[in-house]
Amino acid sequence: MPVIEIKDVSKLYGFGDATTLALDEVDLVIEEGEFVAIMGPSGCGKSTLMNLIGLLDRPTHGDYHLNGRKVSRLRPNHAAKIRRDTIGFIFQSFNLLPKLTALENVALPLTYKNISLTKRLKMASNILERVGMKDREYYLPSQLSGGQVQCAAIARALVNNPKLIIADEPTGNLDSTGSRLVMELLSEVHRMGNTILFVTHNPELTRYATRVVYMHDGTIVQDEQTAIGQVASTAKKALYKTAPTSEEDDLAGVSALMKAVPSTPSKRTSKPTAKKNRKPNKTTKKAKAKR
Amino acid sequence: MKTLSRGNFKAAWKSVRRNRGRSFLTMLGIIIGVASVVSVVSIGEGVKRQVTMQINHVGSDLITVRAGQLSTSANGRLSVLSGVHVSGSLSDKDLSSVRQTATGATVVPLAVVGGAVTGEHGAYQDGPVIATSTNLPSVLNQSTAFGTFFTGDDDQNNVAVLGAQAARRMFDEEVPLGHTFGFRGKEFMVRGVLNDFTTTPLSTDVDFNNAIYIPYAMGQQLTDNSTLPYEILVKPADASKADKTVDAIRSGLLKNHGDSSDFSVLKQSQTQATTDGVLSLLTELIAGAAAISLLVGGIGIMNITLVSVTERMHEVGIRKAVGATNRQILNEFMAEAVVLSVGGGVIGIIIAGIIDVVLRLTTTLAPVMQWQAVVIAAGISILIGVVFGSAPALKAARKDPITALRGE
Numbered sequence: 001m002p003v004i005e006i007k008d009v010s011k012l013y014g015f016g017d018a019t020t021l022a023l024d025e026v027d028l029v030i031e032e033g034e035f036v037a038i039m040g041p042s043g044c045g046k047s048t049l050m051n052l053i054g055l056l057d058r059p060t061h062g063d064y065h066l067n068g069r070k071v072s073r074l075r076p077n078h079a080a081k082i083r084r085d086t087i088g089f090i091f092q093s094f095n096l097l098p099k100l101t102a103l104e105n106v107a108l109p110l111t112y113k114n115i116s117l118t119k120r121l122k123m124a125s126n127i128l129e130r131v132g133m134k135d136r137e138y139y140l141p142s143q144l145s146g147g148q149v150q151c152a153a154i155a156r157a158l159v160n161n162p163k164l165i166i167a168d169e170p171t172g173n174l175d176s177t178g179s180r181l182v183m184e185l186l187s188e189v190h191r192m193g194n195t196i197l198f199v200t201h202n203p204e205l206t207r208y209a210t211r212v213v214y215m216h217d218g219t220i221v222q223d224e225q226t227a228i229g230q231v232a233s234t235a236k237k238a239l240y241k242t243a244p245t246s247e248e249d250d251l252a253g254v255s256a257l258m259k260a261v262p263s264t265p266s267k268r269t270s271k272p273t274a275k276k277n278r279k280p281n282k283t284t285k286k287a288k289a290k291r
Numbered sequence: 292m293k294t295l296s297r298g299n300f301k302a303a304w305k306s307v308r309r310n311r312g313r314s315f316l317t318m319l320g321i322i323i324g325v326a327s328v329v330s331v332v333s334i335g336e337g338v339k340r341q342v343t344m345q346i347n348h349v350g351s352d353l354i355t356v357r358a359g360q361l362s363t364s365a366n367g368r369l370s371v372l373s374g375v376h377v378s379g380s381l382s383d384k385d386l387s388s389v390r391q392t393a394t395g396a397t398v399v400p401l402a403v404v405g406g407a408v409t410g411e412h413g414a415y416q417d418g419p420v421i422a423t424s425t426n427l428p429s430v431l432n433q434s435t436a437f438g439t440f441f442t443g444d445d446d447q448n449n450v451a452v453l454g455a456q457a458a459r460r461m462f463d464e465e466v467p468l469g470h471t472f473g474f475r476g477k478e479f480m481v482r483g484v485l486n487d488f489t490t491t492p493l494s495t496d497v498d499f500n501n502a503i504y505i506p507y508a509m510g511q512q513l514t515d516n517s518t519l520p521y522e523i524l525v526k527p528a529d530a531s532k533a534d535k536t537v538d539a540i541r542s543g544l545l546k547n548h549g550d551s552s553d554f555s556v557l558k559q560s561q562t563q564a565t566t567d568g569v570l571s572l573l574t575e576l577i578a579g580a581a582a583i584s585l586l587v588g589g590i591g592i593m594n595i596t597l598v599s600v601t602e603r604m605h606e607v608g609i610r611k612a613v614g615a616t617n618r619q620i621l622n623e624f625m626a627e628a629v630v631l632s633v634g635g636g637v638i639g640i641i642i643a644g645i646i647d648v649v650l651r652l653t654t655t656l657a658p659v660m661q662w663q664a665v666v667i668a669a670g671i672s673i674l675i676g677v678v679f680g681s682a683p684a685l686k687a688a689r690k691d692p693i694t695a696l697r698g699e
Contacts, residue, residue: 077616084614109613
């Protein structure tokens with residue numbers, strides 16, 4: 001049974017003329033134990049997809065099954081409980097509470113589970129030890145380096161022992177040392193049997209993943225399995241074989257990296273309706289960029 | 292988990308302490324409201340008890356005859372307007388009528404004699420000159436501190452008895468016996484000094500402690516019989532006959548006044564009901580005005596909770612992302628509002644206590660803090676926290692996690 005099963009999921013923002021299609025009938029199945037990297041240009045719907053999978057948001061259309069259970073139309077409180085018990089979320093901006101110590105931050109999800117204070121802090125302390133932050137338990141987030149803060153955030157995501165970890169650009173605000181620290185930690189978590197989804201812009205980081213999903217304008221355009229330690233082939237193209245941006249591309253506002261990603265969906269059979277939807281969507285996005 | 296937990300309050304207390312200045316300013320409305328409501332109610336209660344004490348001292352069977360009518364309406368409250376503005380007066384004819392009808396009772400007229408008093412240290416203007424009869428001390432249960440009250444033989448003599456306060460003010464001495472003062476062209480000799488009368492705050496009565504007492508006949512003589520009694524005190528020989536005596540006096544006076552009841556005959560118990568009525572009304576009025584500041588304070592709390600919610604929207608998002616339910620978020624903010632309002636309530640009650648002590652020490656008032664008033668004030672402050680905290684707290688609780696994470 002797949003952990004995540006997404007079928008024809010769409011997400012629309014706004015009304016009438018201003019409607020933006022953030023996700024366009026996306027299908028995605030993720031099996032247990034996969035380490036999935038999600039790539040794509042800014043605004044392609046990666047974060048929206050992460051928020052939907054993390055139950056922070058609800059799809060406008062389509063079905064989402066988490067661990068075989070339909071969760072696309074849950075009440076907010078019910079979704080909160082599932083988030084608490086089965087999903088760990090890691091953010092690009094860390095999102096630790098600035099006034100709480102690392103230990104208290106890690107213990108936060110347990111607070112909402114009615115676990116006693118001493119037990120809470122003990123569990124949090126154990127997790128912090130696992131991520132190598134034992135000696136910084138009583139530091140405030142402002143007293144830690146970016147990599148350390150993200151490690152504490154990972155500890156917070158792990159504290160409820162969730163099967164699924166979702167990381168939305170976990171290394172986006174970190175330097176290379178911090179990035180390596182965070183990614184090594186995530187791959188260790190993966191080795192323990194957790195399913196991990198992470199969004200990244202850095203092709204280098206696909207080395208850690210077992211599967212790479214490329215998105216473009218709200219759809220999944222390519223989905224490839226890679227071996228751990230190898231940079232995914234499409235990403236490699238972007239890394240090493242990027243042709244210099246031609247004058248024509250420059251005028252059109254298309255970057256070399258965008259061109260490197262194949263624009264036709266490989267897995268799914270393309271539907272004419274979907275294509276029709278995509279075109280106006282592009283124009284709205286350009287309008288947005290101009291603003 | 293349906294209710295606020297201890298953890299919520301601990302966190303709320305921490306957050307209130309962190310913004311100490313802001314929290315105190317927010318509480319100020321509640322503090323002022325609770326302090327003023329509680330102290331007004333306790334002052335009212337204190338005055339009521341003082342009046343009761345005085346009436347018990349004089350004896351509840353004392354009958355007072357006055358000009359004008361003080362009516363009490365059916366619900367026991369005094370209708371002030373109809374009471375105060377009905378005019379009328381008592382005459383010497385009334386006095387003799389009362390003397391005739393109240394058989395076996397002691398009758399004491401009280402009349403204010405106008406005119407300037409010249410003491411040893413110049414004019415004395417702090418109190419009136421009251422012409423009264425020899426029985427005043429026995430009727431009011433009052434004794435003389437020094438000397439004696441005038442007797443029946445003194446009707447034609449220029450003698451006077453002073454209230455304790457008047458003695459001190461006029462002669463700068465505790466025992467000014469034998470000293471003289473001038474009044475309406477005659478010299479009066481001080482014959483005695485009365486003990487302090489029990490205090491009567493807010494009373495419409497003449498201040499007995501500052502008054503100078505002269506024989507009734509003397510007063511009449513000084514003014515060519517034009518002095519009219521403003522009040523006649525009647526003490527029945529037997530307390531059980533009080534009601535009968537009241538009826539007798541009333542029917543006698545009705546005849547004199549041509550059947551119009553522009554006078555009142557009240558027993559002390561009725562007088563008490565009247566003053567209690569006035570005091571309750573006053574207390575309620577002022578407490579009501581003070582309660583408005585509770586409302587304003589509540590709005591202050593709503594405002595600050597709203598600010599707190601807006602400031603911490605991102606935090607709400609994080610908490611929701613890690614699995615807080617709507618109710619858990621709601622409880623966190625509610626706890627903060629309740630901590631603010633209850634804190635304000637407690638400080639307000641403490642301040643009311645301080646006000647009570649200060650009033651007791653510096654004035655003749657003796658406020659009595661009632662536990663009911665304290666409980667109600669505390670209850671109201673909790674209620675304010677819940678009512679005014681709920682709107683902003685609900686706003687935070689219902690926020691979509693994604694929207695909250697974006698920070699608005």
